[in-house]
Amino acid sequence: MTTHAPQAAHTVTLPGTLDEAVAALAAMPAAVPVAGGTDLMAAVNSGLLRPAALVGLGRISEIRGWRYLDGHALLGAGLTHARMGRPDFAALIPALAAAARAAGPPQIRNAGTLGGNIVTAAPTGDALPVLAALEATVIIAGPEGSRREIPVSHLLAGVDLLNPGELVGFVRVPLLHAPQTFIKATGRTGPGRATASVALVLDPARRGVRCAVGAVAPMPLRPWTPSAGSPRSSTGTATAAISIRRSPPLSASTSPPRASPIRCPRRTEASRSPCHLPRST
Numbered sequence: 001m002t003t004h005a006p007q008a009a010h011t012v013t014l015p016g017t018l019d020e021a022v023a024a025l026a027a028m029p030a031a032v033p034v035a036g037g038t039d040l041m042a043a044v045n046s047g048l049l050r051p052a053a054l055v056g057l058g059r060i061s062e063i064r065g066w067r068y069l070d071g072h073a074l075l076g077a078g079l080t081h082a083r084m085g086r087p088d089f090a091a092l093i094p095a096l097a098a099a100a101r102a103a104g105p106p107q108i109r110n111a112g113t114l115g116g117n118i119v120t121a122a123p124t125g126d127a128l129p130v131l132a133a134l135e136a137t138v139i140i141a142g143p144e145g146s147r148r149e150i151p152v153s154h155l156l157a158g159v160d161l162l163n164p165g166e167l168v169g170f171v172r173v174p175l176l177h178a179p180q181t182f183i184k185a186t187g188r189t190g191p192g193r194a195t196a197s198v199a200l201v202l203d204p205a206r207r208g209v210r211c212a213v214g215a216v217a218p219m220p221l222r223p224w225t226p227s228a229g230s231p232r233s234s235t236g237t238a239t240a241a242i243s244i245r246r247s248p249p250l251s252a253s254t255s256p257p258r259a260s261p262i263r264c265p266r267r268t269e270a271s272r273s274p275c276h277l278p279r280s281t
Helices: 018-027 040-045 094-101 106-111 114-120 127-133 152-156 236-246
Strands: 011-013 031-034 053-056 066-069 072-076 137-141 147-151 167-174 180-186 194-203 208-214
Touching: 018 031, 018 053, 018 137, 018 167, 031 040, 072 114, 094 127, 094 180, 094 194, 114 127, 114 167, 127 152, 127 180, 127 194, 127 208, 137 152, 147 152
Parallel strands: 011 053, 031 053
Antiparallel strands: 066 072, 072 167, 137 147, 137 167, 180 194, 194 208
């Protein structure tokens, strides 16, 4: 009987800057970038992936924090879930902090990163629904110091995120200074993979509500978007919030037509059964 043991990478490179990391990927086309490694190392340990080389991103300080930029927060892709779950970050972007705290047990939150959650793009991932509702933009680092931007909405439409040799460097998030939340249901008590999740953000400028639903399709869905040119009034935002609480429960018959509970090897078929979700007030 042959035993398939995980094979270690032949070369591990630890760059100190984002551009050095991109250069390392250009020099080693077969290399795989790794930050927290929560998904990558699981694939290596199970024998599904045997990278010839690794480019570690853990020493790149420029992507491990955040800063303010023209009414936005510029978040480094190396921010861990644990760091985003702290009170100071929660005061900045409450919904993303809530998603980070729900990302999993402490060992996952301490290692997993914002960039990794985006690149992995797992249907049950917690960051993408929030970033979609916030209408965030992903900033990609490429060869020779180049940068390009992709709105998260384009990712939901199926646009490829990375070209060979590129890395997610930052995420630019508008600071709305308005109520926002993230809620998810799991098949267990405590943090776990989402059976369904939802991010809600009040949009003061449009007098409306942004919503994104996760874990019900290969990518998060936007069930509705604020209509352009809607009347503005001092009570518009409050009215939008009240309308959500008063609307009927979600069910299989009232969910968006593209929604279909995903199949996952960690789930039973019963998790795909239609159900009613009570509204939270």
